[in-house]
Amino acid sequence: MEYDHAKQRLIQAWGTLGSSWGVNRTMAQIHALLMISPEPLSADEVMEELNISRGNANMNIRALIDWGMVYKEFKPGERREYFRSEKDVWDLARQVARERRKRELEPILKALNEVSKVEGADSEKVKEMNKMVKDLKEFAEKSDGLLDKFIKSDEHWFFGNILKLIK
Amino acid sequence: MEYDHAKQRLIQAWGTLGSSWGVNRTMAQIHALLMISPEPLSADEVMEELNISRGNANMNIRALIDWGMVYKEFKPGERREYFRSEKDVWDLARQVARERRKRELEPILKALNEVSKVEGADSEKVKEMNKMVKDLKEFAEKSDGLLDKFIKSDEHWFFGNILKLIK
């Protein structure tokens, strides 16, 4: 396969993946672009490569920095900012896990806690709700535990051990 | 906490969680409603409870059925269709994992495979891309393996064993 095609294909696929994970398409595409770039890129280069506006590029680069997936970099003697992506896939995955845990798992756990133990466990509907909430909470807590281990685990230890175990 | 408040809180939280997972808000809310309902509900009851239109209710109930998370149910002597949710949280999670694997992991693996081995490994940019693609592929394949185990595993075996192992 030829370089430019492969690059486009990868950028598109990453964008699509992003969309279905609630990540803005462009943000994912910028990320893909930076991931495969050996050198950091400037905002102008990103705009140029992806055919997007200055504002769009700027906003999404900021968002990537917020997520801890992209860093600013300065070239000596240059005024312009350059950006490079974290390239260790493991670190990237942990970063994403950390953010999603904070943004999603925590709020739902909070809600489940608030909602557990509803008054009037004599009525059928209250019983059903309490049972469901209890199960969901257990599941969410277990997921949280696993995610926590993943986030804290070092290097390739996680998959290595787990896949071995459950083969 | 009082029942109706708790119910609303749970439905809202589930809707929000859905949104950030690329699941339509309403679809997630209908799911929450059915999960905590001891009896199956009709389309009209869903419309009523969530204040949504007939078309919206119908479309999202179909989508939930497609995902294998909700079933049709007939009450004897009644013509109208009723719907109930799968209530085993484990089964629900596996269902979701199965669907997302199909819709997301498979396409990205396909793209990564197509894109692996780009011509001209002498240039820096091609080297960088090949390296990145290789790493991403490895990661995606490992995730796929773990997801597969999860999907096929029975009951509470999965978390039980894994959490014990990595404590």
Add this chain to the structure above:
DNA sequence: ATTTACTTTCAATAAGTTTTGAAAGTTTAG
């Protein structure tokens, strides 16, 4: 064969999200 009780579809509309580009802001250099 007609009415009744539903379910499904779909074009129009509303709501939400992303993108643009020009203007305002900031920092460095001279």
Add this chain to the structure above:
DNA sequence: CTAAACTTTCAAAACTTATTGAAAGTAAAT
């Protein structure tokens, strides 16, 4: 201080997705 080089902001426009509701479809009951 002023100009130049750059970054950030934000209101308006474009695009995407979700929702409505009325009309069409289906099937049981009379």
